Amino acid sequence: ILRGSEARPHLKPYMASLQLDGQHVCGGFLIAEQWVLSAAHCTEETDGKLFQVLLGAHSLTEPEPHKRLYQVRAQFPHPGSNIHNNKDDLLLLQLEEKAELNTDVRVLPFQREDRDVAADTVCEVAGWGTIDHSGRRPDKLQQVQRPVISRDVCNHRTRHDGTITQNMMCTDSRRKDTCKGDSGGPLVCGGVAEGVVTAGSRVCGNYKKPAIYTRIAPYAAWIDSVMASADG
């Protein structure tokens, strides 16, 4: 998160850190007791290794009362996701067991009505992604508020030039923005997850390249079917 602020500890109890060998790779969030939603691109350089999911954390390194690292039973990238574009950039992770819910670990509801969030709506995004242009990585969860921009503006020739589909949405990226490592985290508008930070590599903090999110509502049926089909 560029030019954001430290989140109030444990006030975003749905936040997850997807880790490999103890290193934060991407964000994610708890959508059900045994399920985390993130971005498919985050699995690109993991050569088949499964993530571990850290829940209940504010600091990535310090001991905290409800912080716990969960093993992942299975990972389900959306079948339409691919390395060439941002399409269907969603990843479902089934935890090895149901997460223990408490004050610091809670499910975040996601939007099921497929209707665009109005432009200028101010939403919030959080993550342990880079906090400056030198790529500094925070230890504590950061957050920032960003206004939604319309798909037409985001698709302008000088912005993302028609690549933003109706399954994507954008927020203004002038100065304050998401960045590497924030991908997979939720864009929360009015207490509901409306989008997932896409993990395609993109410049951060440049107003000409707005932040891109995968809208969740169009994928509600896919999410429900994967959760229903997997055992447990």
Ligand SMILES: O=C(O)c1[nH]c2ccc(F)cc2c1NC(=O)[C@H]1C[C@@H]1c1ccccc1
């Ligand atoms: O965040 C992303 O957009 C993104 N997209 C990817 C695609 C493949 C992939 F193998 C990884 C990623 C990845 N995350 C990262 O590179 C994470 C490692 C970097 C990071 C930044 C800040 C703080 C901690 C760690």
